[in-house]
Amino acid sequence: MQGEVDKQTKANTFDPAVGKAALSTYFLFSFTFMFSYTPLQTVVPVESLETTLRAKGLGLGSVISGMMGFLNQFCGPIALKNIGYGYVYFFAAWDIIEAIGWYFLGVEGQGRTLEELAWVYDQPNPVKASQKVVRSREDVSEEEL
Numbered sequence: 831m832q833g834e835v836d837k838q839t840k841a842n843t844f845d846p847a848v849g850k851a852a853l854s855t856y857f858l859f860s861f862t863f864m865f866s867y868t869p870l871q872t873v874v875p876v877e878s879l880e881t882t883l884r885a886k887g888l889g890l891g892s893v894i895s896g897m898m899g900f901l902n903q904f905c906g907p908i909a910l911k912n913i914g915y916g917y918v919y920f921f922a923a924w925d926i927i928e929a930i931g932w933y934f935l936g937v938e939g940q941g942r943t944l945e946e947l948a949w950v951y952d953q954p955n956p957v958k959a960s961q962k963v964v965r966s967r968e969d970v971s972e973e974e975l
Contacts, residue, residue, distance in 0.1 A: 859925075871895065877939045877947050 875887040909917040938960040939947050953959035 873939070877944070878937065878951060880948075 871891060872888065875891050876884055879887040906917070909920075913920075935957060937950060937956050942950070950956050950959045
């Protein structure tokens with residue numbers, strides 16, 4: 831009986847250093863996410879969709895964002911209960927996969943007008959076309975893309 835009580839007590843104790851490290855990591859991640867990805871949630875659909883589809887695209891983006899927030903809020907505690915802190919590693923690995931996806935599949939739109947972006951999206955390979963420094967379609971031939 832005493833051994834069972836000791837296991838229970840040991841399971842309920844928590845190292846404050848681990849808590850502080852987890853909290854600081856959470857704030858660091860949230861701060862980075864807030865300044866890097868949050869603005870893109872509205873900018874990318876506005877830049878990439880035609881005028882007639884922008885409202886629908888922003889609406890769909892909001893719905894998807896809400897669904898993912900719901901999953902994160904309610905499935906996170908279940909995952910922590912079932913797989914413990916392995917969930918944190920899964921979450922971090924998924925963030926790395928998303929970052930790699932953005933790097934290879936994201937179209938660069940900074941500093942371009944909507945007309946230039948329309949030209950970029952009309953190209954056979956928009957990602958490669960967006961990486962060109964040229965800001966005007968007259969300055970680059972189709973063979974270069």
